[in-house]
Every structure is written in C-alpha cells, then in structure tokens.
Amino acid sequence: MITAGPGDLAICGGACGGDLLFAEAALPRQLNLAIYRPFDEEKFLAESVNFAGAEWRKRYFAAKSRASMHIATEELGPLKVDESPFERNNEWMPQVAEGQGAGNVDFICM
Secondary structure, eight states: OOOOOTTOEEEEOOOTTHHHHHHHHHGGGTOEEEEEESSOHHHHHHHHTGGGOHHHHHHHHHHHTTEEEEEHHHHTOSOOTTOOHHHHHHHHHHHHHHTTOGGGOOOOOO
16 A cells, blocks of 8 residues: 655656646645656647646646646757657656655556
C-alpha cells in the first residue's frame, strides 16, 4: 500500500485524463504537485487538454494553480530534429523522480 502524504512529491504531465486525475488525487493529500509539460502552454492546451472540452481546461488550470510548473523546452532546451516532445517529457519525469533517491520513489503509471 502506498501512503503518500504532506511533503511528498507528485509528478505528472498535466494532460486531460489520467494526468489531471492523478493531480486531483494528490492535492487533497497535500503532496507537492509538479506538472511537467513538453512545451509552451498555448500549444500544450491545444494538443493535450482543449480537445476534451471546457471542463478539462478548468481542471488543468485548477491543478496548475497549486503546482510547480516545469517546461521541457525551457529547462532541457530545444528538441532534437527527430525527437518527440511527448516521449522526451515522459522520460524526463521519472528521471526527476529518481533524483529524489531510488528508495524514495513509488511509481504509478496510467
């Protein structure tokens, strides 16, 4: 049984569906929520949130208001020619988690 609580770090991508459901489950537990996006917000919303409707957009902004934000293009630099922004983001998040120490990581994937 995973027991996450105040001060623990919760990392997700912020997209509609599993990412935001995870964020919404983390916040009442007072976890430190960190959202990792592959690129700028306008493009991210268009590709990963808005298509699912206004309710998901509202949920994204509610989670964002209580999270630290990390943008791959700002923190990791520009994409390589054949690199997928979503793959890079999905590889980045566990790397950040592993930086907390292997014994401190419980991994949940949806």
